[in-house]
Amino acid sequence: MGTVSNPVKSPSGIMTETVPDLYTGEPPIQSAHNTWKAVDEDLARALGRNVHRAWTGQLFIQTADAHTVTLSAPSSFVASKINSHYIDTIRRLWEKHDRVDPPRNVRVVSGPSKASRRSAAADSTRPSLVGVPGSRSSSSPRPSLQTPVSELARKRFTLENFVIGASNELAVAVARQIIGNRVPQYNPIVLHGANGIGKTHILHAIEAEITERDADRRVKFVSAEDFVAQFVASVRGSGRDGMSAFKAGLRDVDLLIIDDVHFIADKSASQEELLHTIISLVGAGRQILIASDRHPDTIEKASDRLKSYMSSGLVCKIGAADYELRLRILDRLITRRREQGHAGLAIPQPARDHLAARMNVTPRDLEGAFNQIVAQSEFLGTPITLETVQETLSDSRYMTGQRLTVDRIQRSVCEAFSISLTDMSSKRRARAVARPRQVAMYLSKKLTKRSLPDIGRRFGGRDHTTVMHAVKRITQLRGDDATFDAQIRAVEDGLKS
Template identity: 35%
Template sequence: MPNMSPQDVWGQVVKALRLEIGEGPFSSYLEQARVRVGEDGDLFLVTPTAYARDWVDRNALRRINELWLALDEERRSLKARARAEYEAENPNAIETGTTPLVAQPTVAVVAADGPRAVRAAGLQERLTFDTFVSGKGNEFALTIARQVASWSEGPFNPVFFCGPYGYGKTHLLNAIAWEAQRLRPDARVVYLTAERFLSAFLRALKDKSIVAFKDELRSADLLLLDDVHFFAGKQSTQEELFHTLTALIEDGRRVVLAGDRPPSALTDFEPRLRSHLAAGLTCPVEPADRALRLAVVEKKLAALEGMKLVAGPARPELLSHLVDRTPGSIRELEGGLNTLAAAAGQRMSNLTVEEAQAYLSAGYRPTERRITVDEIQKVTADYYGLKQADLLSARRTRQVARPRQVAMYLCKQLTTRSYPDIGRRMGGRDHTTVLHGVRRIEALILEDEQIARDVEALTRKLRG
């Protein structure tokens, strides 16, 4: 049997790592990492920023190499590098396991001892209908998703799933992609996040390959586009999306989208695009109630048992404690269970609530102490050498505007306040201003190491 390529080894490592550390940390620090071969044949795990590299060094590199060495017959290990330092050290090296951006969206099917799906960039193998847990808040959305995936004729096009972050929209879009491709291997199914759509669009403009970009999307039989709220304020991208949707729908192709609010609330979108998005079926995905959250934990635990990571079912009171202690999204809940499984392992079935509390307090810390908008404003202003009144003022200089956006981002991450509520408390600003600020900081965290360090330091300070 030939040795596995670095790409294949990394694919196997990713599967285990995503389960172990949780979806949130994985998507934040490792989703964009790539394995590269240096000029001397050394292997490197390359992250977009030094901030992400530092996190990997502190929290994940040792475990990554344990998983890697168990699979790599050449017994090589990985070194973590930020992209800039890797390219400076290895100016003539090649990257392994990547393809051009425009070519990545397609979910292809090839024959190899029978049909098998090829994992597309951003499409996760574990997010299928079989692993989706249904309940009161998502039953309707699940029914519609299955209907779309079955290629059945219906009057609703496009379908727009909307709801808060972390409650299953991305899972549904992934499940639709896998099932639709399974039922029609000859069909062209394209899944994209809005961020990847934007990146590919901008690169196509720069490279003068916009025709190829348009053909890539408009030849899809089924287009699935996630996080469309990311397009707020991006006029040229909205125009391209409008024409793409028009072309697909007029040709009878299927379109499925997801965003954090319904089309009618996308006030920073062009009216004609907003109208287009609302013309089909708007399908809400509601926050999970306690029963659904408990069912999610039980199913996740069963999966961990099947992988031999834990032995036997956990005590019911332990699962209830985890559900009640973690009031955030389903992803946060799964992260808490991953922490317990990693810490307790085969002792999971005998773990007491008190022991679980100790593990969670040490390794996973959902916000128990209520952090207020006022507190975030004060701490952020002090950190940047400003007065709290500066953040609330009408001043738009960079010295004040960027800290204000950081405060908005922290308010959205660390409190349960809505965009309109945050806007009112940030000097009476419109919710679209808050949305723009939050999205701007989300982007800068990946691009600007100083902003990333600022956000991390402020988050630690606020959480104590």
């Protein structure tokens, strides 16, 4: 374990460390920079230059102490993409390169861009992560509360690029009304639908369109995860000023967009703050747009008041994409890839039909399968045919119409080990319960695309390090104990069949 660090705030608000690390002799922030350099190079190799440039290459170190390193992304969109797709790879590489023992935890948050951070060093009056309170004078330009959206995201996540079908046409119509500022009577507006169905895409399209059309309309985009992190930081850290900056950053806007609100469900203080934010914005006639993976009424652990406020405006569902919509999304993906320099990309119609015909596949899954198929053909120099598509889709996660979910895995494990479903989320540590729980975490990591923090949340709000530990432990036990290994394989086979 490293030394207890002694964080101080620089004028720019970036935390620095004064006490050298016990093991490396370097200040934590310095050793974090050195580790990050190596991780960054590996990431570019592992993900490919283009992906790296678009996502992980935009990260920089915001804070570091002996236990945690915080990487900052230029927008909450980039942060949430990295947290859902690349965080496990980053953590694995960090573990490999970090010279601090045990390796520090890595988290990614949205924050100021590299450029704005540099200018912050020269200008200690820059707005904080959550915006600035206070007045505007005619001589000083109003600070922009519009979140910086990466150029790539701005181009890609537009309404023009969003394929419309029966399941999402209402959501798109609502989005257009919000862009035109024509729906103040519906407030808040909640978009809900399954993961990967296009909610974040629509939210970013709204943000980008408004930013483009009307620089004076103040839009703030925040993921619920950032909301909680910033709220907790302002409660813990910076006294009254921090709290009022936090509140002002969210309230001094014309449109507040909150993504993934379900994340807030089991955090009572953050919930309360969200409720007050909604009440205050609605009262002031400012629009709020919220996305959730379920109807507000069914967010477990959300207070009745929060549920009722969230449902009091307009609740709009994005349904599952039907076959026709999936086929059109696929055509759009092919066109886009051709425009990006793969002019010769050809996917025969039977192969497209097969790809789109998968039951219960969300646009995100479709995109994942498409990328897989195209990459395989590109790297191996082989054409894409119905057979190659079938072959790829026979892989675990695309295999059946029924997608594997953490819930389904938990149920199967409960059955196999004769424990109850509530034990999966309980605090009980008896081995008879803890081991099956670890098995379910391990299988969730192996068989779904969920990130470690996401899996942890589905097991009674546990931390991602608990899931990481479970994965390590079960992998080790499978290697050491053939009977245990056979038992896990049986559960896994049952889930895949």
